[in-house]
Amino acid sequence: MVTFKAKGISVSVDTSVGHIADLTIETDGRVLKPLHRAPWIDDPQETLPQGLPDGVVRLSGDFLCAPFSRSDVEEAPLHGWPANSPWDLIDSSATADGWRAVFRLRRAVMGAAVEKILTLRDGHPFLYQEHVFIDGSGAIPVAHHPMTVMREGGHLAFSPKRAVVTDGNPPEPDPARGRSLLAYPARRDDPRSFPAKDGTEVDLTDYRMDGRHEDFVTLVEADHDGPGWAAVSRAAEKDVVLILKNPAELPVTMLWISNGGRDYAPWNGRRGVIGVEDGRTAVGHAASLGDNWLKREGVATAFELAAGRRVAFRHVIGAVPVATDKAVRDVAVTMEKLRVTTAAGAVLDVPYDADFLRIGQAG
Template identity: 85%
Template sequence: MVTFKAKGISVSVDTAVGHIADLTIETGSRVLKPLHRAPWIDEPQEMLPQGLPDGVTRLSGDFLCAPFSRSDVEEAPLHGWPANSPWDLIDSSATADGWRATLRLQRTVMGATVEKILTVRDGHPFLYQEHAFIGGAGAISVAHHPMTVMREGGRLAFSPKRAVVTDADPLEPDPARGSYLLAYPARSEDLRRFAGKDGATVDLTDYRMDRRHEDFVTLIEADHGGPGWAAVSRTVERDVVLILKNPAELPITMLWISNGGRDYAPWNGRHRGVLGIEDGRSAVGHAASLGDNWLKREGVATAFELGPDRRVAFRHVIGALPAATDEAVQDVSAAMGQLRVTTAAGSVLDVPYDAQFLRIGSSG
């Protein structure tokens, strides 16, 4: 484990698997912890089922998936070696206004060296991340995998999306092993009106704790010219968890809704209130991402092309802000030196933010 800090923010990385194990943000008298940590991490390893990927046994915070989901082109565990194997700390040093750390994956991915560059800045309630693939050959699908957790649910909001889609099959189709809520396959242009498996309409912006289910849905970014964002207004925690991206680099957001819908070990129905907000350039599985897939048919890129003389990089931001209530966020906009968050009730919060970091307008 390595930890680095700037004024008001601390980040810890589990170097055994490259997961962001902890993100702590101090703002006024509040201490915010926006990221999730699996309940079985500190349990004896012999209590866990045999053969689990290391990325599951140490599931926490955020991590790089490369590829996303199945590793069926180059042999690796679920979500690839970046989520399941050691990283080396290459550099960790102070900057003029904070701290920067660079880690390097001990393995290669499609022949590429993989680096993780993490930056925190004094007074900024955000972790700024960049991942780079240096060299290699072929193509790789990628996604971030940040997870937040809510004790009593919350309200979800997103930058404009042009479609919300479920795949052909649910995550847990066997009722002896788990349960699901949504219809598969299904599609909507309205997050508040999505088909449920029983014919009812489900509001995906309302994370409720009174039903147990495991679901997975893909959101395609609309062409709106600004940063892609997700905002989770957590009811009991009284904060807003923010995730930001450049849609040109990561054109989809996949939601993993894990609310007690897996009944087998190590989940055992106790993995509740968890939401994965997985910004990616991917279909489900490496081979699917490289071949023909429904996202490509809609004009959405699902992989990055690698090359021996190329450095392919993409960026991502995770943060949290205090909130008096669980009002849903209405809008998030970036301007020079700040991020403005506006709620549906009209309240406005401006916080320090590096508006140039995501390189909006760049092709990625």
């Protein structure tokens, strides 16, 4: 485990699998922990089901998926070697306004070296991340995998999306093992009204705790000039978890809704977890490289690698405190600030590196 800090923020990395094991933000006299760590991490490994990928055994916070989901082009565990094998710390040093750490994956991915660059800035409630693929050949789909947990549910809000889609494969089709709530396949252009399998409509922005289900939904970014963003307003925790991206780099946001829908170990019916997973991918490496519904709609599902080429993409995770559960209406970038506007009209301005995501560039 490697931990580094700047004023008001600290990050710990589980270098055995490259996961963000902890993100702690101190602001306004409060301590915020926006990321989820699987409850079984500290259990004896012999108590877990046999054959779990290391990335599931050590599941926490956020991590790089390369590829996302099935590794069926180059042999690797679920979500690829970046989520399941060691990273080495190659640089960790203070900067003029915070801290910067660089990690390198011990394994190659499609022949490419992979680096993880994490930056903290004094007084900023955000972890700034960049991943870099150097050299290699072929193409690689990628995604971030940040997870948060809500004790009493909450509200989700997003930058504009043009499609909200489930494919034909519900994550839990066997009622002896679990259950899913949504219809598969289905499509809408608004997450506030999505088909359930029983014929009713579900508001995906309302994370409720009165059901038990496991679901997976892909949201496609609409054309707009700002960053892609997701805001998770957590009721009991009284904060807003913020996740930002450059849509040109990561054009889809995948929601993994893990709310008591898996009865078997190691999940054991855990509730209140959601993954907000920004990516450039379909589900699986081969599917991302082949014909898929996203490509048919003009959405990129992989990065092209090549000798002498450097492919990079960036991502931001953070949190801000609120006095009560407040749904977010909008997130916008101003000069050196991120402006969060709630549905009630309250405005929160927080320090933010407005240049980091390089909006308008594809990496």
